[in-house]
Amino acid sequence: MSTPTATAAAPSPAAPVRIAVIGAGLMGREVASAFGRWFALLDCPVRPELVAVCDANAAALDWFRQVPTVRHFDTDHRVLLARPDVDAVYVAVPHHLHESLYLDVLRAGKDLFAEKPFGLDLAAARRIRDEAHKLGRFVRVSSEFPFLPGAQRAFQLARSGALGRLLEVRCAFLHSSDLDPTKPINWKRQNKFCGEAGVMNDLGLHVAHLPLRLGWKPTSVYAQLQKIYPTRPDGKGGTASCDTWDNATLHTTASIGGHPVLLTLEMKRLAPTETNTWIFEVLGTDHGVRFSTKEPKTLWRYTRTPEQTWSKTDLGFGTPFKTITGHIFEPGFPDILQQMWAAFLAERAGLLGDRFGCATPDEAVAHHEIWAAALASHHEQKIAHLA
Secondary structure, eight states: OOOOOSOOOOOOTTSOEEEEEEOOSHHHHHHHHHHHTGGGBSSOSOOEEEEEEEOSSGGGGGGGGGOTTOOEEESOHHHHHTOTTOOEEEEOSOGGGHHHHHHHHHHTTOEEEEOSSSSSSHHHHHHHHHHHHHHTOOEEEOOOGGGSHHHHHHHHHHHHTTTOSEEEEEEEEEEOTTOOTTSOOOGGGSHHHHOTTTHHHHHHHHHHHHHHHTTOOEEEEEEEEEOOOSEEEOSSSSEEEOOSOOEEEEEEEEEETTEEEEEEEEEESOOTTOSEEEEEEEEESSEEEEEETTSTTEEEEEEOSTTOEEEEEEOOOOOSSOBSSOTTSOOOHHHHHHHHHHHHHHHHTTOOTTSOOOBOHHHHHHHHHHHHHHHHHHHHTSOEEOO
8 A cells, every 4th residue: 555645746727636536336436437538528628637546445446456547545545635646535435424534535625526415314414515615625416417418408498498387397216226125235225324315315316406406496395205125135144124215206396487386306216117217307388308318319398289299309429528429429327427527627627617517515405405304294294394
């Protein structure tokens, strides 16, 4: 393991932003891949360089030894955070570790790209946000799907005012990963690791990002929460309690254009036929728009006519940051993750312009406020009101 140096030259304005990753698992590797393909971006004004990786499991670091820019391999995040040649840190670890690690990153004088959830609950989210504000650190939260071309087009139509008086909005993120009752339990299926909000903590920011960016924060919530399988195999021949919420459907009301509008938020781990489906749909009196990752090249638009018609547009590679990829091709998850990172780095440098940005700490707190109201609504079996 390398050790921190006493001094390091400050980067020049043209130098890359030096990134560290805490958590050498799936998402950490995706980040390394995105940075390795950075030359594919044509108009991103900032360049990242992955310089350090940390994981408590030393063996997990081995994959990163093939990344030529990585020079620090640490098993103690405090060692990593003491390094002067790190500008910003991405943290991808189990949810119960988020608050303590995020606060450590901020107090070490580093900027933070956080994973969702922004702490296990509302109180934790507020503590992280307030500490970032007090210390003057730049913080954003990961949410990739709004960077898809179809999501961007739907977002632009939704905010344009061209849909007429809005009638209803549906946002959903649906998995089928837990349908098999013999699937062994993991940390995301237990409250002590995932938080009482369960699937809302795990998938919720993906669902709430666009509505909150549009200013559509719910004023009331009626929640229907489901725990489908109370136990699962523990992987050791026995069983373990599965006490987290598996599915959540939130019937909310948001004030949009001075009118109350139905806003439905769905987060499900047990949704038959859905491998990994993200949905954003807005219906107005004159027009509507729908985009789903189930049809990643298709944007559906409704127009009020005597026959009430939907039409579809076959989308290409129209991402916020231009790339070398031909416009006739379609993007995948590695592409939108790279787009999200480009937005983070550009906004950090004050160069985002009018492009779509990553979720902010205030938006992360707002989504926790919705989940807190949902838990209260389900517990009391009545509508909960938000301030």
